[in-house]
Amino acid sequence: MASPEIDALTQALAKLPGLGPRSARRAVLHLIKKREAALVPLLAALERVGRNLATCSTCGNVDTTDPCGICADPRRDARALCVVEEVADLWALDRSRLFPGRFHVLGGRLSALEGIRPEDLSIDALVRRLEEGGIDEVVLAMNATLEGQTTAHYIAERIEGLPVRVTQLAHGLPVGGELDYLDEGTLAQALRARRPVA
Amino acid sequence: MASPEIDALTQALAKLPGLGPRSARRAVLHLIKKREAALVPLLAALERVGRNLATCSTCGNVDTTDPCGICADPRRDARALCVVEEVADLWALDRSRLFPGRFHVLGGRLSALEGIRPEDLSIDALVRRLEEGGIDEVVLAMNATLEGQTTAHYIAERIEGLPVRVTQLAHGLPVGGELDYLDEGTLAQALRARRPVA
The missing domain is CATH 3.40.1360.10 (Dna Topoisomerase Vi A Subunit; Chain: A, domain 2)
Incomplete structure (x- = not known):
């Protein structure tokens, strides 16, 4: 078994959206192999964000x-x-x-x-x-x-x-959207909001 | 634009295998929203692993x-x-x-x-x-x-x-493998290594 420290890191990473247990293990191995190039910068970035995090009292950003x-x-x-x-x-x-x-x-x-x-x-x-x-x-x-x-x-x-x-925001066909693949709701919006050809 | 600190964290995460720029941004938002539940434990786990990392001089683990x-x-x-x-x-x-x-x-x-x-x-x-x-x-x-x-x-x-x-290690059909979907190399290995039915 990996050490408890490595297990804890795997579990913390596996909780991120888009990562599961398997990809978290791969990420941990990557961090371990590229200690200077990957682990150290990630740690520093995380630390800086963790220390300075603020919600904008004007806009909520x-x-x-x-x-x-x-x-x-x-x-x-x-x-x-x-x-x-x-x-x-x-x-x-x-x-x-x-x-x-x-x-x-x-x-x-x-x-x-x-x-x-x-x-x-x-x-x-x-x-x-x-x-x-x-x-x-x-x-x-x-x-x-x-x-x-x-x-x-x-x-x-x-x-x-x-x-x-x-x-x-306008509703209608997304760029690259093909009529055959779009849902009826989108088609209905696009038709209702149709505009004269310039 | 997000602050340089948040950008740096996004970029550090995007370098992990299995994460791209888009999923890294989602991960950063998750870490920011769940500061106590996600960012703090990840930071602690990363710190502990970064500090104690060792390669076994016997086996290379x-x-x-x-x-x-x-x-x-x-x-x-x-x-x-x-x-x-x-x-x-x-x-x-x-x-x-x-x-x-x-x-x-x-x-x-x-x-x-x-x-x-x-x-x-x-x-x-x-x-x-x-x-x-x-x-x-x-x-x-x-x-x-x-x-x-x-x-x-x-x-x-x-x-x-x-x-x-x-x-x-033995080579042959993987568990659940269907002959119709397996490559010829695997089939050849499985046939060559065939065993008497017990």
């Missing part, structure tokens, strides 16, 4: 500073706000570099099934941010799921009347 | 002690020695709990293509262990690949004449 790098960046357009469900969504949008504004992380989505109510999400904080003024447009970038869309509708109703333009 | 837990275990049968290519193979065999003896890790396999020669593997150390006496049987547990089998043949020749029984 996770970073090593508060306010986070995005909220503190003066080149960001403070008048556009993109509302997302999770930090992962924020990171995905930010990687695309397509949205020049700032973000607001709800921390989840409304779900009758999981018992998640409006007060469990940071919706009140969003409303306060909008009431403070200075924001012209809110992009509701919820997932295209039933729960995501329910959340978007709820938020749209809550902020109705505020002097803010509310938009949401 | 990687452990946190030298000699390793297997070599130091008095309940192990010191008269049977199983020779494997890599530490991963040792761990796989040891997990099965089928081999009661000790191990010898070669550190690879002979390969003309990769320029790996006998002196690059711990073959001399194996011969010395056998010459010291006290070992009755050597099981050559190389992979069933061309290079693994070449290595096994080479070792068998090197230790010919020593008062030791040399065996190798």
